Amino acid sequence: MDFNLSERSERFRGEVREFLAEHVTDDLRDRVRETGTIHDWGLHRAMAEKGWIAAAWPEEYGGQGRDDFEMAAFYEEAVIAEAPLDGLLITMIIANTLRHVGTEEQKRELIPQMIGGDAICALGYSEPGSGSDVASVRTRAVRDGDEWVIDGEKVFTTLAHESQYVFLLTRTDTEVAKHKGLTMFLVPMDTPGIETRPIHTLGGERTNSTFYSGVRVDDRWRIGEVNGGWDVMGVALTFERTETGGTESARVLHEFVEWAREATDDQDRPRIEDPSLRETVARIAIRNEVARLMALKATWVAAAGGLPGVEGSMARLFYATRFQESCSEILDQMGPRGALQHGAEGAPVHGRLERAFRHSAVTTIYGGTSEIQRTIIARRGLELPSGR
């Protein structure tokens, strides 16, 4: 056994760290905090110039052939620097899917825009009535000659207000089993009939509702087979990458400790000497290390050509549930000041920790809820019988 990361990945990590230190400025972070839009076109284009949008792809497809460990280092550094990469992450889910199931024409036309940094995409799966049960979507697409007419409503269409395309899961057959009547489209956001309205969230991130009314798209925007949308989504889900490595939690712990080294209690005693605070630090550090190792294991399985289904679910489940506990326990240690927000006098670490607490609530939800992860672990990992 060997827990050393490769020289190759650590070299790339250094390069990424240096790039982010230059490009992710305090101004940029402030802008992201104020708008809640986790994307920045300047940064995105600079990344494209470095060839990093699809860094994992082979060179002949416009990538750099980066291995799984290099990519893990890339995302870890992005989290440490708070680089707003949602646009890149979501767009690459779709670019990867196109590479596998797109037509030659689609690949030729769309992929260069995506990996060249000119176009980003939003995911249009969830609807007001369809969350974890995503196959129940009701947004209709009806064929009309060479065109399709789309009517419906999506929620959590994050970055729709910045995107050139939305990856839209629609119902094309209501007569068959629910997952057999779905078709996927990549719809240009400037198509008439699309309306975007913001949804503001607890964590300060902005997402959207999107409304589709008589939206007409040519059949060439269909991805995969008619009524083959479920399979296309299956492919896309394998490319979904959400933070699982405890890196964000490690950053939060570091900020907390930096605060505790400076802060004093009512009797002017240094907070860092309080045994209860020290125990909290120790507990969080353990969770972070375990989360880091579980993510590393999933990466290692993938690097060896395997599909880290159960390992990936375990990493996500562990990370998200523990991150929430950690953020909450950190605020407990701060007492009333823990509630103070950015701009308030005496707000610890400029309100970054209260913001982490608010944000953490979404981590057990997006990218598959903890209940979905537990079901995957129980059925596939433990081979428990399926039930309700």
Place this chain on the structure above:
Amino acid sequence: MDLRPSEQQRAVCDGVSDFLDKEVTPERVRDAEPMGFDAGVWRGLADMGVPTLGVSEELGGMGAGLLDLALVAEAIGAHLTPAPILETQVSLRAVERVDAGLAGQMRAGVEDSSLSSSLALRPARQGVFELVPGGAVSTYVVGLDGEELVCIEADPPGATGLLSNFGDAPLAHRQSDGGSRTVLARGQEARGQFDAALDEWRVLTAAALVGLGSRAVDLGVEYARSREQFGVPIGSFQVVAHRLADVATEIEGAQLLVHEAAWAVDEGRADAAELACMAYLFACESGQHAAAESLHFHGGYGFTLEYDIQLFHRRAKAWSLALDGRTGEFQNLADRLLAGSLAPSGGN
């Protein structure tokens, strides 16, 4: 980066597991209670060279590293093996680091005369090493007595000295100034050597708890698959399945952490001491949680002595109590962590 055990590690573990599967059945574990020692099992493992695995080849051992021992300790823990294997391994290695001659004699004592050895986890108070794991059956006790790291050789107290405990472990107090007393080191050196030994004990005990926890999850899963209520296996209920998924996840995490800690010790890495502490604390927590959840899903049967899960539940708690309060261990870990910057390094 490679998370697979080597071929040699697999071969050693398979050999030990085969022996344990055959010899250390739950019946055998029960028969060894309350002393928690089975002379036949000890003899068998000593014949295979398991307690002396970590002694160098020059002294007649196999020169195994801590990671090799941790992999074996998982199997030892999974079988609730009634024999002071880890205690002997850790104390022999501690002695070898400062007194190769004595370590050679002890190695021979283990293999030729079925003697065992222990590490006193707490410094002696008024001439007594308190609550020594394996202390009721071990001839040798290594520990810190004032400024001195010592090895005491004396007849073990056996059943008369046993401090009866719900983990059915051979716990006993031992004299730090009786028997044949060898001073291994003094002052700073003694403290440093003792700390190193204690870290090895933490890692191997954590490994044993991972083995225990993993087996406890298996027992819970097997029961949930076969036990039917309301006309279906109880494992098909989401509450049961999800709680088992939680403990399986924790044990998976604990195992990775134990492997990393053992590897870090072997490699002499700067963060080895904090990882050893982390591994111990997290394995205690996840081992106990796994056993408790598994017992719970056995329903009323889990509470009876007839079912095996209670054996695991009692030991998971008892092994986790070995150090002076886990709260103290958290402080210990915090001291180690806060000596550094805790900056998110990303890599290692």
